[in-house]
Amino acid sequence: MADTTRQPDGRTDARSDARSGGRDGGTGEAAERLALTLAQGGMQKATARVLAALLFADVDAVTAPDLAEWLGISSGSVSGAIKMLSTVGLIERVPAPGSRREHYRIRPGCWATLMTGQNATLQAMLQAAEEGIAATGPDTPAAVRLEEMRDFYGFMLQELPALVERWQSRRG
DSSP: OOOEEEOTTSOEEEOSSGGGTTSOHHHHHHHHHHHHHHHHTTOOHHHHHHHHHHHHOSSSOEEHHHHHHHHTOOHHHHHHHHHHHHHTTSEEEEOOTTOOSOEEEEOTTHHHHHHHTTHHHHHHHHHHHHHHHHHHOTTSHHHHHHHHHHHHHHHHHHHHHHHHHHHHHHHO
C-alpha cells in the first residue's frame, strides 16, 4: 500500500518518493533539482529544500509541519530553514483564518529585496579590497588582483540599484 500525505488544501496523494512533498513526480523532481542547485550554490541543504517546496507548493502558504512531512525532514530542520529564509526576506509568515498554526509563503517581491540587501555585502567587499590595496602598496601583484576586486564590487554597487529598479518597473 502506498504511503500517503495530506496537503494543506486537503488533497491526499500517493507518495512514492518522500522527497516529492506530496507533489506529482515531475514537479517533485523539478523541486529537488532546484534544491540541489541551491545547495551547490552554498545554501544549507534543508533550507534549499524548504525554499524549493514553498516555491513548488500547490497552495499559497504552508505550515512547518506540512513542510517536514512533505520533505521527510525533522521539524528542527524546517524551523532553522524558516528562520534563515525569513531573516533574508525570502519568506514571510501569513495569517490563516481558522488555523492555530503559523503559515509561511514566498514573500512577494522577495528576489529584488534579496538583491538590494546584497548592497551591504558588496560595500564590505569593496572596502576590504581598498584596505588590501593600502596594505600591499601600489604596483604589486596583490594590488593588481585587489584593484580588480575593488573595481568589480564598485561596478556592482553602482549598477545593481538601477537594475533592481528596472526589474520592479517591468513587473509593474
